Amino acid sequence: MSTRDELAANLTAYIDGELSELETKRLEEALKADPELAALERTMRATLQAVGRLPHPEASQALRRAVLSRLDEKTPFEKLRAFFTLPRLAPAVGLAAAAAVAVVVLKPGRADRPALDAETLFVAQNMEVLEDLDVIGLETPDDLDVVASLHELEATP
Amino acid sequence: MTVEDPDAALFMKVARGDKAAFAALFDRHQQSIVRFAFRYVGSQARAEELAQDIFVKLYKNAKSYRPDAKFKTFMFRVATNHCLNEVRRPYQHAETGMETLPDTQESPERPDAALEGRRLEKAVHLALDGMSERERAAFCMCRFEGLPYKEIASALDASEAAVKSLIHRATLQVMKQVELLKVGMSPARSEA
Numbered sequence: 046m047s048t049r050d051e052l053a054a055n056l057t058a059y060i061d062g063e064l065s066e067l068e069t070k071r072l073e074e075a076l077k078a079d080p081e082l083a084a085l086e087r088t089m090r091a092t093l094q095a096v097g098r099l100p101h102p103e104a105s106q107a108l109r110r111a112v113l114s115r116l117d118e119k120t121p122f123e124k125l126r127a128f129f130t131l132p133r134l135a136p137a138v139g140l141a142a143a144a145a146v147a148v149v150v151l152k153p154g155r156a157d158r159p160a161l162d163a164e165t166l167f168v169a170q171n172m173e174v175l176e177d178l179d180v181i182g183l184e185t186p187d188d189l190d191v192v193a194s195l196h197e198l199e200a201t202p
Numbered sequence: 203m204t205v206e207d208p209d210a211a212l213f214m215k216v217a218r219g220d221k222a223a224f225a226a227l228f229d230r231h232q233q234s235i236v237r238f239a240f241r242y243v244g245s246q247a248r249a250e251e252l253a254q255d256i257f258v259k260l261y262k263n264a265k266s267y268r269p270d271a272k273f274k275t276f277m278f279r280v281a282t283n284h285c286l287n288e289v290r291r292p293y294q295h296a297e298t299g300m301e302t303l304p305d306t307q308e309s310p311e312r313p314d315a316a317l318e319g320r321r322l323e324k325a326v327h328l329a330l331d332g333m334s335e336r337e338r339a340a341f342c343m344c345r346f347e348g349l350p351y352k353e354i355a356s357a358l359d360a361s362e363a364a365v366k367s368l369i370h371r372a373t374l375q376v377m378k379q380v381e382l383l384k385v386g387m388s389p390a391r392s393e394a
Contacts, residue, residue, distance in 0.1 A: 057370040061344065063351045092377050095322050096345050102246040104236040104253065111250075112228060112257045116221060 049075075052082060060090050209273035217264040224261055231274070232257070234347055235281055241330060241342045242285040252288055256281045271356055278349065278357040282339045289335075325379035332379075333372050340365050341372035 052075045058064050059072050076083045119127060161169070209230070215223035235256055240249035259280055267276055330338050336358060343349040343357065355365045 054367070054370055057373045058351070058366045061351070061369070063366065089373060089377060092380055093345065093373065095318075096326060096376060099319065099323055099326065101233070101237045101346070102240045102249060104232045105250060108232060108236070108250050108253060109225075109228065111254050113221075113225065115254065115258045116224070116261050118258065 049079070049082065052079075053085060056082075056086050056089055057093075060086070060093060207269070207272050207274075210267075210269040213264060213267055213273050213276075214269060216261060217267060224264075227260075227273075228257055231277060235277070237346055238278070238281055238342055239285055241346060242289055242338070244327060252285060256284050259284065272353060274349070275353045275356045278343055278347070278353075279359075282343075282357060286335050286339070321383050322380065325383045326376055328383075329372070329376040329379040332375055334368075336360070337368045337372040337375075340368040341376075344369050 052072055055064060055068060055072055059069060064072065076086055209227060212223045212227050216227065232253065235253045236246075236249050239252040239256070240246060243249055243252065256277075260277060263280070267273075330341070333341065339358060340354050343354045344351070349357070351362050351365045351369070354360075354369075355362045358365065358368075360368075
């Protein structure tokens with residue numbers, strides 16, 4: 046931006062009295078020296094003065110009545126908060142608590158589970174080992190003896 | 203508290219539920235808010251609807267006010283946000299044109315002045331339409347409400363340098379529209 050553009054950019058603030066003392070002095074010197082800039086300043090000042098004289102709407106009496114009558118109006122949040130009062134919440138909380146108790150009481154417990162026989166328990170406890178045996182193609186734990194004695198079998202011609 | 207700002211003291215009373223204090227503030231500022239809203243929506247009826255909402259919002263949010271800023275700044279911040287939300291609504295775009303207000307300075311001896319006034323009103327309206335939201339807000343607060351740049355900056359949450367630039371750009375747009383209308387209307391005027 047050239048110095049002249051910078052000065053022109055300050056014109057509105059100058060007219061509004063918003064420039065610092067130094068900026069004002071600098072701009073006023075430029076206005077004296079630059080007729081084009083001075084013409085722009087005059088046009089701008091005249092336009093802004095005319096804008097300031099434009100007619101404005103007058104607020105009606107109805108506005109005052111309308112606003113004052115709405116002061117006690119509840120906001121959506123206040124309406125929501127007003128809805129969830131203790132008398133409304135208490136039965137809902139009671140119902141929720143009853144439902145929770147019912148779920149806990151009626152849920153099938155450990156005692157209701159079918160009893161496991163010893164073999165099933167053994168399988169369950171050794172599932173990992175059994176799965177390994179299955180991977181290497183053995184069907185029963187007895188086959189482990191065969192694997193353990195495999196070197197003896199290999200040594201036998 | 204801002205001691206020099208009597209509005210702030212009144213608004214603190216509003217925060218404690220004092221409706222009389224609110225009514226006093228309303229009486230003091232209703233014209234400003236209607237004027238400000240009018241420059242956004244171009245219709246007095248809609249401007250009054252917006253003003254209603256803005257004042258009710260101010261009353262409801264009085265407790266959140268901290269008097270480190272002037273009340274007027276706070277009020278215009280609320281007003282700007284509300285007007286911007288309003289003009290961003292899709293159905294707003296269908297609405298065009300601005301009501302022509304009766305010229306209070308119009309005199310039967312100066313019909314040319316009335317014509318000038320209407321032309322300027324139109325130019326300002328067209329320029330406002332072409333401005334960014336922040337340019338429009340800054341321009342209206344400055345030109346129609348006489349707020350200093352510092353307060354406008356506070357209301358818009360911007361720096362003073364930014365406000366200076368916004369107002370300058372907005373002013374150039376108004377000048378451009380005035381020039382365009384002058385050029386466009388010259389032949390018609392000479393024919394008349």
